[in-house]
Amino acid sequence: MTSWTSSSGRALAFALLVALDLACGHARRGGELDRPLRLLVLPPHDLSGSAAPLADIRIATELRLARIGVEAVTGATVDEFLSVRRSRNTGGVDGGVAAAARETLDADAVLVTTVSEWREQGVPAVHLTMRMVTAEPDPRLLWIHAASASGADHVGLLGLGAVTKPSELLPGVLDELRDSLRGAVNRTERRSVACKAESRFAPQTEFRFPGLDLGRARRVAVVPFESRTGRRGAGEVVALELARGLASIPTVRLVEPGVLRSILLGGRFVMVEGVSLEIGDLLLENADVDLVVSGVVDGFDEAAPALSFSVVVFDTHLRRVVWRSRSSHRGDDGVVFFDAGLVHGAGALACRMVGPIVRSITLPPPPPRKLSSLSGNATLASH
DSSP states (O other): OOOOSOHHHHHHHHHHHHHTOTTTOOSOOTTSOSSOEEEEEOOOEEOSSSOOOHHHHHHHHHHHHTTTTEEEEOHHHHHHHHHHHTOOOOSOOOHHHHHHHHHHHOOSEEEEEEEEEEEOSSSOEEEEEEEEEESSSSOOEEEEEEEEEETTTTOOGGGTTOOOOHHHHHHHHHHHHHHHHHHHHTTOSOSOOOOOOOGGGSOSEEEEOTTOOOSSOEEEEEOOOEEOSSSTTHHHHHHHHHHHHHTTSTTEEEOOHHHHHHHHHHTTOSSOOSOOHHHHHHHHHHHOOSEEEEEEEEEEETTTTEEEEEEEEEETTTTEEEEEEEEEEETTTTOOSTTTTOOOOHHHHHHHHHHHHHHHHTSOOOOOEEEEEETTEEEEEEO
16 A cells, blocks of 8 residues: 555645546646555445345456556455445445545545446346545546446357356456546546437437526536336436436536435435425535436336436526436337347446437527517517
8 A cells, every 4th residue: 555644735636636627637647646546445336126246346346446556445444434434325425425535544536336237137238337536525526437248249140259147248347447447547538428329319309498508517416216117226227327428518517426315315305206396495505506307217128128217407596497308219229130239238228318318408508589570570580
């Protein structure tokens, strides 16, 4: 382990690192820090709906972190830290845990890993999401990325190349996440990259209020979606994928899900079913949230795969809905022959469906309309 004697100097250096925008910059770190980034690595959070081997995933993740130039805080040290803090939720970081990580473990940032899909029946599939946030009272998202793989991804002639176990897919998925994280640490990769906006996965219906404008800085909270399916964690899986897509928008500052969860529990909102005026006011007052994103997942089939969900964006200042969309797609949408373009996993399909939504949301608002007079008749005309 690398030690650093001046904690105040260390905090100053890391503040400089954040100010230079670790997530979105394109220059290398150079000499901003004179030691490796110290990263608290939380145990994986399971949203797979099955018995994912979390211990194996944790060990494999820790081994890869040792190769990218970070000083990882792992194992028993992390377990003891969480026990003392009485923190059982490893799917997010609230302000208290993040601040304590800096104070007691001298951590600069926290790494959160979520297992969204681990399918062993039928065609195996794996989908993991990782994000890195600052270790401070208001954790800031530095990087988020997801990777997925299916046993059918590389099937060749006569079925050659088929993979039958998700454990065989895990190394490739973790390698992709490791490489992306290395790029974030070295400031050669953006904070997040949204999936390509393909028209075949666009929403069937969408409504946009003219006042929705992401051309300026906005603080956004994505609450867990309501799930009307039998699949455990379906709402959180879709919400996390949407959060990753929104994080690719430079003007968006996401509220860390752990902070959001703490605020909602403090307001005694155990289960969020849509966004009410009360939730909007609560998040505006406690986290200075401008936009609240929620939705409903009413179709989640991993075997096909097939997904159906709606998305609602609520403006806390206008106190009204400024976006609403409805998406329902299968992995074989738009596939004509030879399975070209077929999407094999539910996680990968969710990303493809989020891509067009992010593209539409980021479009400039339509120009204002005004009344003008032509030949004595009042008509509507745009600038």
